[in-house]
Amino acid sequence: MKFGVVIFPGSNCDYDAYKVVSDVLKEKVEFLWHKETSLDNYDCIILPGGFSYGDYLRTGAVARFSPIMKSILKFANKGGLVWGICNGFQILLEAGLLPGSMLMNSHLRFVCKNIYIKVERNDLPYTSACQVGQILKIPVAHKDGNYYISQNELLDLERNNQVIFRYCDENGNITQASNPNGSLANIAGICNKEGNVIGLMPHPERASEKILGSDDGRNLFWSLVQHTNGASN
Amino acid sequence: MTAKRKEKLSQAVVYVKLKEGVLDPQGLTIKKALEKLGYQNVKEVRSGKFFEIVFDSNGSKPRAKFLNEISDKLLANPVIEKFEIEVLK
Numbered sequence: 273m274k275f276g277v278v279i280f281p282g283s284n285c286d287y288d289a290y291k292v293v294s295d296v297l298k299e300k301v302e303f304l305w306h307k308e309t310s311l312d313n314y315d316c317i318i319l320p321g322g323f324s325y326g327d328y329l330r331t332g333a334v335a336r337f338s339p340i341m342k343s344i345l346k347f348a349n350k351g352g353l354v355w356g357i358c359n360g361f362q363i364l365l366e367a368g369l370l371p372g373s374m375l376m377n378s379h380l381r382f383v384c385k386n387i388y389i390k391v392e393r394n395d396l397p398y399t400s401a402c403q404v405g406q407i408l409k410i411p412v413a414h415k416d417g418n419y420y421i422s423q424n425e426l427l428d429l430e431r432n433n434q435v436i437f438r439y440c441d442e443n444g445n446i447t448q449a450s451n452p453n454g455s456l457a458n459i460a461g462i463c464n465k466e467g468n469v470i471g472l473m474p475h476p477e478r479a480s481e482k483i484l485g486s487d488d489g490r491n492l493f494w495s496l497v498q499h500t501n502g503a504s505n
Numbered sequence: 506m507t508a509k510r511k512e513k514l515s516q517a518v519v520y521v522k523l524k525e526g527v528l529d530p531q532g533l534t535i536k537k538a539l540e541k542l543g544y545q546n547v548k549e550v551r552s553g554k555f556f557e558i559v560f561d562s563n564g565s566k567p568r569a570k571f572l573n574e575i576s577d578k579l580l581a582n583p584v585i586e587k588f589e590i591e592v593l594k
Contacts, residue, residue, distance in 0.1 A: 329579070330582055333582065337579075365584075373582055373585045375527070375585065376530050376531060378530050379530070418530070420528070454530070
């Protein structure tokens with residue numbers, strides 16, 4: 273399986289994602305500068321965390337117009353796997369590849385800590401190695417992670433099972449206290465209707481080795497590898 | 506000596522606000538701060554931003570269509586925000 277990790281000016285989790293793929297999973301991975309336009313021969317494109325263009329104007333608002341985004345749109349429309357993590361998620365929202373938007377955290381502070389998320393579905397390439405209801409311990413690090421969508425669109429999102437991860441406590445209870453940013457319905461991660469494009473605020477790439485305090489995030493990477501390599505064998 | 510070409514500029518302001526019903530944590534915090542300062546008659550504060558834009562337009566006013574386009578495409582996120590345009594000169 274071959275991953276591509278996009279580097280926007282201001283990305284800062286690009287190396288983390290790269291290292292998980294190359295050193296932990298031992299799979300192929302290449303960096304893609306945001307001015308690249310060819311995405312041939314990649315199975316999954318990761319839009320990593322960070323502060324693309326300094327978060328100026330709105331998070332992801334400028335990066336979404338990077339030259340690579342037109343290719344990513346085409347890649348996604350053909351069914352390619354596109355994975356936005358944190359700032360990558362924000363970019364996908366601005367680009368309209370995922371529905372909704374981010375507001376500033378309800379407490380107005382940057383939040384950087386380990387949190388728990390509950391896996392809502394495991395029929396996606398990203399979660400096939402997880403169990404439904406499984407609780408993952410993964411850190412968040414953001415100031416604009418307060419997921420917002422209009423009430424009608426939220427109903428659609430829920431009806432289509434597009435919510436993949438919700439913030440929960442360590443026992444899996446979805447409570448207000450376990451919601452680190454004020455997101456509607458404790459939403460931590462969503463996918464498009466087709467399930468090939470996902471975004472989540474927590475950082476699985478920062479929790480993929482025991483030495484980092486948790487390797488729960490590796491489940492997501494491992495799901496993709498199993499899904500893709502299994503399908504091609 | 507050649508006379509300096511006088512630049513003909515025009516200006517517009519784009520105001521970007523959160524749509525009604527969208528939670529504004531900053532606005533709420535500012536309201537609370539005002540209350541703490543003793544200003545008890547503040548009913549609501551909604552935060553937003555504005556952009557002053559100067560155009561090299563050779564004297565003609567920027568067209569509404571153009572301003573709408575840049576506001577909708579970049580300056581505001583239509584999912585959560587709305588915008589108002591004011592043409593100054």
